[in-house]
Amino acid sequence: MASAGASCIAATCSSSSWTSSSYSSSERAVLNTSQVRSFCKSQFKFSALSAASILSSSCSFLRFDELSNSIRKPRQKKAQTSSRIVVAMAADKMTVLVTGAGGRTGQIAYKKLEKRADEFTVRGLVRSEESKAKVGGDSLYVGDITKPETLKAAFSGIDTLIILTSAVPRMKPGFDPSKGGRPEFYYEDGQYPEQVDWLGQKAQIDLAKEVGVKQIVLVGSMGGTNEDHPLNSLGNGKILIWKRKAEKYLSEAGIPYTIIRAGGLLDKEGGIRELLLGKDDALLSTDTKSLPRADVAEVCIQALLNEEAKNKAFDLASKPEGEGTPTTDFKAFFSQCNTTF
Numbered sequence: 001m002a003s004a005g006a007s008c009i010a011a012t013c014s015s016s017s018w019t020s021s022s023y024s025s026s027e028r029a030v031l032n033t034s035q036v037r038s039f040c041k042s043q044f045k046f047s048a049l050s051a052a053s054i055l056s057s058s059c060s061f062l063r064f065d066e067l068s069n070s071i072r073k074p075r076q077k078k079a080q081t082s083s084r085i086v087v088a089m090a091a092d093k094m095t096v097l098v099t100g101a102g103g104r105t106g107q108i109a110y111k112k113l114e115k116r117a118d119e120f121t122v123r124g125l126v127r128s129e130e131s132k133a134k135v136g137g138d139s140l141y142v143g144d145i146t147k148p149e150t151l152k153a154a155f156s157g158i159d160t161l162i163i164l165t166s167a168v169p170r171m172k173p174g175f176d177p178s179k180g181g182r183p184e185f186y187y188e189d190g191q192y193p194e195q196v197d198w199l200g201q202k203a204q205i206d207l208a209k210e211v212g213v214k215q216i217v218l219v220g221s222m223g224g225t226n227e228d229h230p231l232n233s234l235g236n237g238k239i240l241i242w243k244r245k246a247e248k249y250l251s252e253a254g255i256p257y258t259i260i261r262a263g264g265l266l267d268k269e270g271g272i273r274e275l276l277l278g279k280d281d282a283l284l285s286t287d288t289k290s291l292p293r294a295d296v297a298e299v300c301i302q303a304l305l306n307e308e309a310k311n312k313a314f315d316l317a318s319k320p321e322g323e324g325t326p327t328t329d330f331k332a333f334f335s336q337c338n339t340t341f
């Protein structure tokens with residue numbers, strides 16, 4: 001009946017009318033979300049949603065057999081707990097879609113969420129079968145954000161969205177560093193920043209709105225306040241200008257959002273640095289303007305878990321490893337931000 005390994009969260013409830021449970025006390029199992037939902041509906045005559053709303057107060061963990069025993073002996077239990085009775089139930093898990101899940105940060109975010117299966121049901125969107133095989137996971141969808149019709153299956157039924165797609169500049173062949181000079185870059189046809197970072201992100205925001213997504217986290221880039229930023233001349237793609245246009249669109253879309261403008265990304269260990277939150281590219285004129293991709297991925301996930309991150313836009317960087325105190329309190333971290341764009 002109940003699947004072992006699924007999580008069960010207990011909430012305190014002051015209901016006094018208990019009926020006997022149809023579950024046997026010998027079943028040592030933990031309830032999953034839908035089982036808890038139907039259990040609450042049948043036993044306590046209140047909806048899973050209203051039950052979920054009481055989860056925020058005085059929670060503890062409880063095995064199903066303990067719950068069952070408490071239901072079978074209501075009087076005895078009531079006397080013991082003086083009108084407070086503990087109800088085991090699970091909060092609904094959030095279904096999150098990570099787009100750009102084949103990318104360097106996207107892959108980290110996808111895998112982090114996969115490991116937190118008690119809180120999240122994760123899906124990933126990758127551009128090709130090749131990326132799908134490279135990432136390897138049970139819930140990967142193939143789609144191209146410049147072709148919105150390819151995205152519907154991935155977006156259907158999601159609660160939240162993390163956008164980690166970005167146009168990818170390619171180096172023109174023939175560059176020889178030993179001869180000096182600078183490499184030249186180009187974007188593939190149809191995959192210029194205008195198509196990917198503006199129209200592709202816009203298509204995702206529109207589709208998310210259509211399916212009733214509750215929050216969108218968009219990773220952009222620092223540097224957008226300067227139209228002459230060197231990244232804009234890369235492949236003549238004006239990448240930061242198009243990214244900023246998508247950020248603006250999201251901030252006005254009417255869906256709770258978090259815009260994270262990352263500094264230079266490092267393939268280094270996450271979770272061991274003090275993160276820095278800034279605005280208007282001020283961090284770019286300091287020595288601390290980069291951070292590990294793993295930290296960006298974690299901030300995306302934390303943004304889904306903390307109300308303080310909603311309807312905010314900020315720059316993100318980190319102190320060098322070994323300096324400062326690693327950031328762990330994300331509620332406090334997001335509370336520093338007072339900018340909506």
Ligand SMILES: NC(=O)c1ccc[n+]([C@@H]2O[C@H](COP(=O)([O-])OP(=O)(O)OC[C@H]3O[C@@H](n4cnc5c(N)ncnc54)[C@H](OP(=O)(O)O)[C@@H]3O)[C@@H](O)[C@H]2O)c1
Binds near residue numbers: 145293
């Ligand atoms: N690199 C930096 O230093 C830096 C600095 C600041 C901010 N950022 C931002 O941080 C984010 C993550 O950066 P990253 O370097 O980790 O990313 P990345 O490795 O370049 O990944 C970008 C992902 O977007 C996907 N993508 C591109 N076009 C697509 C399309 N048309 N349809 C579907 N997917 C598409 C790519 O798919 P494929 O795998 O198929 O190519 C790739 O997986 C990006 O938004 C980036 O702009 C980066």
